[in-house]
Amino acid sequence: MKKNQRILIYRLGSIGDTIVALPCFHLIRKTFPASDRYVLTNLPFHQKASPVQDILKGTGLIQGWFDYPLKTRNPIDLLELRSKIVSWKPDVLIYLAAPRSRLSIIRDYLFFKTCGIRNIIGLPASDDLRNHRFDIESRLYEHEATRLARCLSSIGDAGLNERNSWDLQFTAEEEKKAVDSISVLGDCSYFFACCSGTKMPVKDWGQKNWEELICRLSERYADLGIAFIGSDDEKQRCDVLKNIWKGPAVNLCGKLSPRESAVVLRRSVMFLGHDSGPMHLASAVHTPCVAIFSARNKPAVWFPFGYPVRHRVIYHHVDCSGCNLEECTENGKKCINSITVNEVLENIELLKNRLLLF
Incomplete structure (x- = not known):
């Protein structure tokens, strides 16, 4: 060349x-x-x-x-x-x-x-x-x-x-800011990273589902911490989830750049979230993901890279799969709304046991 x-x-x-x-x-x-x-x-x-x-x-x-x-x-x-x-x-x-x-x-x-x-x-x-x-x-x-x-x-x-x-080749400044942001978790060696937000309404699993998931997960793993990441407009909904968590918790929505968030994701034991930018950041830094998908896209095209070995994805096939809609007005988001909290919990356990994460 x-x-x-x-x-x-x-x-x-x-x-x-x-x-x-x-x-x-x-x-x-x-x-x-x-x-x-x-x-x-x-x-x-x-x-x-x-x-x-x-x-x-x-x-x-x-x-x-x-x-x-x-x-x-x-x-x-x-x-x-x-x-x-x-x-x-x-x-x-x-x-x-x-x-x-x-x-x-x-x-x-x-x-x-x-x-x-x-x-x-x-x-x-x-x-x-x-x-x-x-x-x-x-x-x-x-x-x-x-x-x-x-x-x-x-x-x-x-x-x-x-x-x-x-490799995203993080700078020393990005590493430091990310580490400082999770210092409130104290001596907690293991923590989840969670992003419950999304740009598209069709990809949103719903706040009630997230509240139930966080409540039940916290009961199982009260000794683990959790860090919520996302944009500034997701801060309020994540404050609700943070207050539900029984162990150490921090809400970082709007406080970090995407690259700084990726450093936090790299230090977490597992990512929980929608089909989203933070999910892809997590997979890039080799953090195992449990991802909740709508069926707007064809299955696996946008799954976290490394699926199914390092990640678990909950994706329900429906008759309108592949619609590519940003907002579902006719079918009530039946793809993602049919996903249950029990399914997500089961996938968290399966991934944890397969990879011996904690």
Whole structure:
């Protein structure tokens, strides 16, 4: 590979989208170590959404970024974006977009070509690369991290099963702030990490379920601590859960950055939560997860990476699975609402015993 190239990496999304692409970002740095690497991404589309750069800054995986509003269609805005890209003069585009239609991919290809980029890597030209493979035996779909790695196979192996491929490279300051934040747990050697919030209403298991789960779990493990993480607007609901817990507890909602939260997650014995950014952070730092999923997505595409060996996922198939809705107004969230507290407790016990966690 030529040295001193300018590499533009196209990746949209928030925490989860960034984490599942983390091995690809490591592969790109390994392949283009002496090059300037910038990411082209979207501006946050939700108050709870953290941009790509909030996860990758300080890692050395990228040196900078360009961002733009999601679903930009205005010709003037597109010309402005094109002007930014042309001015930077990228030599290579790494295409790490989520699955999309063939027409959308052609549109993207033509746009980047008009930006003067000659070499485009990772463009999923075939249906096989555009879609998640389905395993007939397990009835599960391919993980998004695996599909992305296949798209970049021409430049090397992303090493999905290697710990270093998921390294977030925390700074000493991030480590210290995270450790200080959980000092209120005292001498508690083991603690759960919990995130009961989510950006999408369809993914929310419900406060009453969480209250019952925390109450019953606390009765079993009163000697363990618990740390609640999430955005600032989740603080009130987590204060209720914190007050239910019988042992040491701390509510960190809104107090830590996503990366600092990941340090807390790494120190916890187990993560409990929805399909969410914090769940993906937990899996990236190799913390076992018990995750509660709606059926809006195909099974396994967005499960914590390492499932089923290191994680347990509760996902109920229903006739409307794969709806991709953000809010369910017709079927009463029958997928996630059919998950019981007993099921979650059983999965916590199964994971604890399998991995000998505490």
